[in-house]
Amino acid sequence: MSEKANLQNPQFVPFTVREIKPQGWLRRQLRIQADGLCGNLDKIWNEIYESRWAGGGRDGWEILPYWLDGFIPLGWLLDDEELKARGKKYIDCIIAGQKADGWLCPCEDKDRARYDIWAFFLVCKVLTVYADCSGDPRIETVLSKALHSIAAHLGGTLFDWGAARWFECLIPVFWLYERTGEPWLLDLAHRLEVLGINYEKLFLHYADQEPQRRWTFITHVVNIAMALKSGALTSRFRGGDPNVFARMALDKLFTWHGTAAGHFTGDECVAGTSPVQGTELCGVVEAMYSYETLISVGGAAEWADHLEDLAFNALPAAISPDMKTHQYDQMVNQVQCSVLPKDHVVFMTNGADAHVFGWGPKSGCCTPNFSQGWPKFALSAFMKAPDGIVSVLPVPSELNCTINGTGVRITAESEYPFRDSLRYTI
Ligand SMILES: [Zn+2]
Numbered sequence: 001m002s003e004k005a006n007l008q009n010p011q012f013v014p015f016t017v018r019e020i021k022p023q024g025w026l027r028r029q030l031r032i033q034a035d036g037l038c039g040n041l042d043k044i045w046n047e048i049y050e051s052r053w054a055g056g057g058r059d060g061w062e063i064l065p066y067w068l069d070g071f072i073p074l075g076w077l078l079d080d081e082e083l084k085a086r087g088k089k090y091i092d093c094i095i096a097g098q099k100a101d102g103w104l105c106p107c108e109d110k111d112r113a114r115y116d117i118w119a120f121f122l123v124c125k126v127l128t129v130y131a132d133c134s135g136d137p138r139i140e141t142v143l144s145k146a147l148h149s150i151a152a153h154l155g156g157t158l159f160d161w162g163a164a165r166w167f168e169c170l171i172p173v174f175w176l177y178e179r180t181g182e183p184w185l186l187d188l189a190h191r192l193e194v195l196g197i198n199y200e201k202l203f204l205h206y207a208d209q210e211p212q213r214r215w216t217f218i219t220h221v222v223n224i225a226m227a228l229k230s231g232a233l234t235s236r237f238r239g240g241d242p243n244v245f246a247r248m249a250l251d252k253l254f255t256w257h258g259t260a261a262g263h264f265t266g267d268e269c270v271a272g273t274s275p276v277q278g279t280e281l282c283g284v285v286e287a288m289y290s291y292e293t294l295i296s297v298g299g300a301a302e303w304a305d306h307l308e309d310l311a312f313n314a315l316p317a318a319i320s321p322d323m324k325t326h327q328y329d330q331m332v333n334q335v336q337c338s339v340l341p342k343d344h345v346v347f348m349t350n351g352a353d354a355h356v357f358g359w360g361p362k363s364g365c366c367t368p369n370f371s372q373g374w375p376k377f378a379l380s381a382f383m384k385a386p387d388g389i390v391s392v393l394p395v396p397s398e399l400n401c402t403i404n405g406t407g408v409r410i411t412a413e414s415e416y417p418f419r420d421s422l423r424y425t426i
Contacts, residue, residue, distance in 0.1 A: 007186060014383055017076040019401045021077075023398055023412075030375065030378060048063065066368035067368035070370070072133055073376065075087050084134075105119055118162045120169075121168045121169040147169075151188045154188075166193065170234070215269055222365075224270070228250065228291070229246070229297075231246060242297045256270070256272070259279065262310060263284060263314045264283075271347070278328075291304070296383060311374075314330065325357040328363065328366055388403070
């Protein structure tokens with residue numbers, strides 16, 4: 001047991017799909033997503049329906065969990081039984097594949113040491129998303145065994161994506177700790193922080209001001225977008241101001257790599273301020289999730305402003321109106337969406353077609369991962385404060401919750417950001 005084991009409460013506690021019902025344009029947007037690529041990806045892409053997670057022979061790493069991370073809350077927010085059943089089918093497969101010692105990922109036992117554990121962190125996070133949506137009573141036990149397995153596996157090293165994204169595992173660790181209070185979980189949190197990349201030091205002495213032609217984990221735009229929430233997460237067991245790290249990191253990122261869309265470039269490592277440089281769609285949705293986490297843990301209004309900037313600019317810019325195609329890299333000053341000439345590829349480490357629209361341009365990450373953008377945004381419309389309810393985003397939404405034993409219903413009627421008026425009925 002650790003010397004000091006406790007977990008501070010977040011400033012605001014997120015509500016779940018049982019309490020939040022998006023309305024108006026936001027609900028229509030989710031329906032468009034369900035009718036588009038996200039809602040049909042398991043029908044058209046063999047990396048999903050033949051995934052090793054589900055007993056097939058294709059990807060057994062991040063693709064399926066990435067998709068479920070958005071597809072599951074989408075189905076439950078829309079209360080669409082068909083979508084829910086398809087999501088649950090894959091969760092059932094993942095649970096069925098759990099080994100006796102708790103290991104969840106589809107790899108041979110002899111290959112565990114080489115398996116990049118980032119996907120294990122991700123699937124554990126997805127299980128908490130599913131549990132919050134469905135209330136499935138199996139998840140607590142599955143997750144406890146899984147996190148025990150991670151704790152036993154870690155030993156002395158993390159590498160590659162696992163080292164870059166260690167803090168994502170804090171989300172399921174905290175989720176379980178809030179239900180069980182078992183001290184070993186906070187020992188695991190400490191261990192992950194010790195073994196992972198130290199982003200505080202990275203930004204304290206920030207040396208990556210120049211556009212990066214060399215690919216590295218510490219300049220990769222998605223890792224950085226995800227890491228914006230790392231200081232807020234660690235503040236829950238280590239103490240300190242949950243907002244400080246993200247403010248410092250963003251100050252440097254916006255100075256050296258900022259865009260007019262309120263984001264930073266990365267194609268796919270940080271790429272300077274030129275408006276012809278791109279930024280990866282995964283980085284957009286991961287920054288949104290980081291801001292949602294920062295709103296919850298840190299409680300500062302500025303994170304909601306950053307979140308709106310991305311939701312109303314960078315996110316829709318990279319996805320077609322029917323949500324059937326998307327870009328890998330978006331550019332602020334994009335005047336055409338055709339493949340670049342071989343001798344005029346502007347991107348640092350991405351190819352000539354990284355900015356064209358398609359259902360799966362470039363790598364297989366953004367295609368499943370952009371699914372999380374709108375559902376998690378919709379789930380952040382309201383949060384619970386110690387003394388009441390916070391209206392985080394002035395978007396059309398309905399909240400049904402219980403405060404001190406009293407049922408409360410709030411509707412926010414709004415066309416924001418298309419109109420400026422907002423009407424609450426409480
Ligand atoms: Zn991506």
